[in-house]
Amino acid sequence: MTDERKHGLARRLTHYGDADFALYLRRSFAKSMGYSHDMLSRPIVGISNTASGFNNCHRGVPELIEAISRGVVAAGGLPLPFPVSSLGEVFLHPTSMLYRNLMAMDVEEMISAQPMDAVVLVGGCDKTVPALLMGAASADLPAILVVTGPMMTSRYQGERLGACTDCRGWWARYRAGEISPQQIREVEDGLVTTAGTCAVMGTASTMACLAETLGMMLPGTATIPAVHADRLRAAEVSGARAVALAAEDLRPSHIVTPAAVDNALRVLLALGGSTNAIIHLSAVAGRLGIRVSLERLNELSEITPVLVDLKPTGEHYMEDLFAAGGLGPVLGELADDLDGSARSVTGVTLAERLAERTFGDGQVVRRREMPVAERGGLVALKGSLAPDGAILKRSAADDRLFESEGRAVVFSSLDDLAARIDDPDLDVEPNDFLVLQNAGPKSTAAMPEAGYLPIPAKLARAGVKDMVRLSDARMSGTAYGTVVLHIAPEAAAGGPLALVRQGDRIRLSVADRRLDLLVDEAELSVRRAALPPPPAPPGRGYRRLHFDHVLQAPEGCDLDFLRAGGA
Structure with missing residues (x-):
């Protein structure tokens, strides 16, 4: 029986002290599910099942798994779905971000522990796709991603x-x-009338497009709507391709290379994509020892135009991008700047894919000479308030606020924000900077999408539509405004953000890539010495693990022991 241990059911045998007995016993139990001996001799393709009653975005997952399974069987493999965590964005407390790394650990361990030759990763919602990619990158088994697709309007x-x-x-x-x-x-x-992820270029759609750019899914499949028949056809072809990936031993580490990550950064900027994507891309790349540099982001942002006219940056929706050709025309417009050596799960290089490239329609996907914006959608800021960096989505912000100085209106926590933001006696003016502290990855809030601070009610009623807002939190990829996010180090880690007080002056300069607290160092030293001790960490379980090991935003908010050495 020893020669049969090269693939399929004979991989990763349970330890009983007798390998032949372990395989014999495994087959016996597998046959109880109705499989023939011939079927159990095939290569096995695992299919991650992220269906959940708490995840509306994944309502179509059972159909996708059925289609993937058809493709696997047709290609000579055995499909075996298995459950993993499912992170429904609006159903998790305090925020889905807290559980992304937990799901990534779940995915990695289930891929590594179970006898599969390749895996099809099925998911779509904001944190699910990065968690799947992170886990698959660390397990480094041949893998292909199938996303659920965006909803219809x-x-x-x-x-x-x-x-x-x-x-x-x-x-x-x-x-x-x-x-x-x-x-x-x-x-x-x-508002939400079909299955699928958000209908705009939010985090889910951004990550789907980046996954296609990285090469982890079939070309042309990122933008197919969830309810479209093409979504099922793509799933079937992906299942068949997974069998070939196993035979070719084409792994994530062969696909997600520095060249592929650099391409993904360019595409992120051209999409006007989600600020969350820079965190998730950093985390995925970090699993393979690749560092995503904020300096490189800024360098590329100066030479990469925004080409996709989708909300929140533009006017259209994901179904319009699909009708305009999907990601292909975006890549076609950027082709001269992309590294063509990067290859995908098809085994084909990007240069080969773009040999017969398509171009933008001029409306949903703009031509390069007539972009939505001349420069990329995201910029990284540094300065005395953000020594390690912060992110601004300038493509969805008011450029009249890009060079400004304002008085800080400080909220020390989410509870403080909720209690005072609509107080008619709140001391706030339209030119002030709203500042939220203690909402980063190590805080009890665990970095929620709270950075999109609401305009105080009395200003909103007076017609104020935007203000400069600063925090160590995140913002939904569907949101908009002059919102500076991911300030690092965060307040809970003792960063300068913790030292900001009501009435301080803060300067924002997008041109200089600066965010500065205009308070002298002597005063900051006094404040630093007077800071209260940090709150006690959670006492047990995953939350304690997260608190002890989570990294800051520039490192992707991954757990330190999960990143590859040197990332």
């Missing part, structure tokens, strides 16, 4: 309605007293 009062950029716009109107409780309820009823 609906209509309300003659306007297109799609989660979740529109949800924020309507909610802002409700807070400003412009629409009634009945109207916001009607919006609520029609």
Whole structure:
């Protein structure tokens, strides 16, 4: 039986002290599920099942698994779905970000422990795709990603309605007293009407496009809507390709290379993509010893235009990008700047894919000479308030605020923010900078999407639409505004953000890539000495593990012991 241990059911045998007995016993139990001896001799393709009643984005996963399984069987393999964590963005407390690394550990261990020759990663929601890629990168077994795809839009009062950029716009109107409780309820009823991820270039869609750019999914599959038949056809072909990946031993470490990561950075900028994606890309790359540099991000941002006219940066939706050709035209417009040596799960290099490239339609995907914006969607800032960096999505911000100085209006926590932001007596003016502390990865809040601080109610009612907002938190990829995020080191780790006090002056300069606290060092030293001790860490379980080992945003907020050496 020894020669049969090269693949399939004979991989990674359970230890009983007798390998032949272990294989015999495993086959016996597998046959109880109705498999023939011939079927159990095939290469095994695991399929990660992320379906969950707490994850509306993944409502179509059972159909995807069925289609993937068809492809695996047709190619001569045995498909075996297995459950992993599923992170429904709006159903997790305090935030899904806390559990991304836990899911990545789950994925890695299940891939590594179970007898599979390749794996199809199935997911879509914001933290699910990076967790799948992180786990697969660390396990380094042949892998291919199938995303659930974006949802379709609906209509309300003659306007297109799609989660979740529109949800924020309507909610802002409700807070400003412009629409009634009945109207916001009607919006609520029609905002999300199909399976799939958010309908705009939010985090889920950004990560799907970056995964295709990295080469971890079939070309042309990132933007297919969740309810489109092409989504199922792509899943079937992906299942068949997984069998070939096993035979070729083509692994994530062969695909996610420095060249591929650099290409992904360029595409992120051209998409006007989510700020969260820079954290997730850093985490995925870090699993393979690749560092994503904020300096490189800024360098590329100066020479990479925003080409995709999708909300929240532009006007269109993911279904429009699919109709315009998907990611292909974006890559076609950028082709001269991309590293063509990077290859994908197809085994084909990017240069070969783009040998017959397509171009933008001029509307949803702009031509390079007529972009949405001349420079990339994201910029990294540093300075006395953010020594290790911060991120601003300039493509979704008000450029009139890019060179500004303001008075700090400080909120020490999420609770403080909730208690005071709508207080009619709040001392705040339109030119002030709203500052949120203690919302980073090591805080009890665990870095939620709270960086999109609401405009104080009294200013919103006066017509104020945007203000400079600063925090160590994150922001939904569907949000917009002049919002500086991921300030590092965070307040809970003793960063300068913890030293900001009400009335301090802060200067933002996007041109100089600076964020500075205009307080002299002597005063900061006094404040630093007077800081209260940090809150006690969680007492047990995964939260304690996270608190003890989570890294800052520039390192992808991964756990330190999960990154490859030197990343």
